[in-house]
Amino acid sequence: AQTVTQSQPEMSVQEAETVTLSCTYDTSESDYYLFWYKQPPSRQMILVIRQEAYKQQNATENRFSVNFQKAAKSFSLKISDSQLGDAAMYFCAYRVIYTGTASKLTFGTGTRLQVTL
Amino acid sequence: DGGITQSPKYLFRKEGQNVTLSCEQNLNHDAMYWYRQDPGQGLRLIYYSQIVNDFQKGDIAEGYSVSREKKESFPLTVTSAQKNPTAFYLCASSTTRARGPDGAFFGQGTRLTVV
Numbered sequence: 001a002q003t004v005t006q007s008q009p010e011m012s013v014q015e016a017e018t019v020t021l022s023c024t025y026d027t028s029e030s031d032y033y034l035f036w037y038k039q040p041p042s043r044q045m046i047l048v049i050r051q052e053a054y055k056q057q058n059a060t061e062n063r064f065s066v067n068f069q070k071a072a073k074s075f076s077l078k079i080s081d082s083q084l085g086d087a088a089m090y091f092c093a094y095r096v097i098y099t100g101t102a103s104k105l106t107f108g109t110g111t112r113l114q115v116t117l
Numbered sequence: 118d119g120g121i122t123q124s125p126k127y128l129f130r131k132e133g134q135n136v137t138l139s140c141e142q143n144l145n146h147d148a149m150y151w152y153r154q155d156p157g158q159g160l161r162l163i164y165y166s167q168i169v170n171d172f173q174k175g176d177i178a179e180g181y182s183v184s185r186e187k188k189e190s191f192p193l194t195v196t197s198a199q200k201n202p203t204a205f206y207l208c209a210s211s212t213t214r215a216r217g218p219d220g221a222f223f224g225q226g227t228r229l230t231v232v
Contacts, residue, residue, distance in 0.1 A: 043205065043226050102167040105209075107160040
């Protein structure tokens, strides 16, 4: 079974600084997606960034980037120039790629990010 | 605008009663999912459906039931057999294409409290 581990229950960063959230996963599959979701106090799940396992290039979305290490099964999220609006729970998620079927997401336990002035 | 609508936002239930959470999507997605969120445990999959009139159990299906009579709708019933139903419930949908553009779209959730 696939598992996703986020070992940092809470992190804190000063505004404008950079922070990295860690995620490791376990799978025997070779083709899959990895995601980072943000859940602000409204509790709406928002997709931040995704990575396809077959792509060696790390994904970036504005101030958000990932460090994907497939051999190490590691998928960390880097937030640059942190803003107060980045304060939220962040979930790492995994899904295997199957054609024509529902692709269930497996989530980590989350990291609560605080942004301070 | 396309999206997923969950209702109600807050729900209170007396012990021993069944309660149904609504989830509707207009994204034309084939697949729909129900997740439960508890503090410190992330999101756990309850049930999912790939197509109308078909659904499968997730990791924590005991005490729950679902139906999928329409593509747009995937209601979740929390039965009296669920021992600890107080939680935040999230509905999601996705395509069944292997390389879809997003993991899943989520509704805004329903907070269920047993009183």
